[in-house]
Amino acid sequence: MSIKEICQTDAVSISKDSTLKQAAQKMSDFHVGSLIVTNVYNNKEFPSGIITDRDIALCMSSSEKPQDIKVELIMQSYPVTIKYTDGIYVAAKIMLENAVKRLPVVNDDGSLYGIVSADDILSLVGEETYNLTRLTGSQILKERGVRMPTKEYLQI
Numbered sequence: 001m002s003i004k005e006i007c008q009t010d011a012v013s014i015s016k017d018s019t020l021k022q023a024a025q026k027m028s029d030f031h032v033g034s035l036i037v038t039n040v041y042n043n044k045e046f047p048s049g050i051i052t053d054r055d056i057a058l059c060m061s062s063s064e065k066p067q068d069i070k071v072e073l074i075m076q077s078y079p080v081t082i083k084y085t086d087g088i089y090v091a092a093k094i095m096l097e098n099a100v101k102r103l104p105v106v107n108d109d110g111s112l113y114g115i116v117s118a119d120d121i122l123s124l125v126g127e128e129t130y131n132l133t134r135l136t137g138s139q140i141l142k143e144r145g146v147r148m149p150t151k152e153y154l155q156i
Contacts (some may be wrong), residue, residue: 003091003116004084006124007105011115013038013045014071020056021067027053036104036112037075044111047104049075081106084113088121095121 014023014035023035037049051071059074060066082091082103091103095118105114 001088001124002085003082003088003105004113006088006120007084007114007116008120009114011036011104011112013112014051016049016070016072016075018071019067020059020069020071020074023051023071024053024056024067027056034102034115035071036079036115037071038112044109046111047079047081047106049077050079050102050104051075052102079104081110082116083108088124091116092118092121 012026012030012032012035014026014037016037016039018026026035027033033054034050034052036045036047037051038045039048040046049072051074055074055076059069063069080094080098080100080103082094082105084105084107094103095101101118103116104112105116107113
């Protein structure tokens with residue numbers, strides 16, 4: 001399964017010149033834990049960094065006016081990205097190798113497509129695990145000769 005099928009295509013972005021106060025407000029407004037820092041070329045956004053709620057929290061004690069610090073100073077520059085055509089196992093491997101929980105997803109030209117998180121992958125794996133456990137139960141019923149009607153059969 002490709003990342004395109006599970007990633008969030010409405011990734012929230014911010015400019016590197018924004019303040020931490022603006023970043024925190026944007027995270028609150030959109031209910032997200034990270035923002036992709038982008039540069040715009042030819043009306044397309046290209047990831048140049050990523051900033052997380054944790055980055056902001058850790059920065060709060062480092063300055064008398066942390067809210068005025070520019071995103072550029074604490075963002076992770078050159079974020080690890082993944083192409084929208086790559087698979088979920090590639091994403092999990094990249095996250096593990098780089099100790100990150102979120103990956104900006106990019107198009108073939110490197111422009112921003114979306115974002116995928118470890119939670120997105122865990123949700124998919126959990127759903128598939130549940131489906132596999134149901135498969136085992138239905139095989140046992142089939143072996144016993146018990147037939148379960150499908151939803152289509154039950155609808156009159």
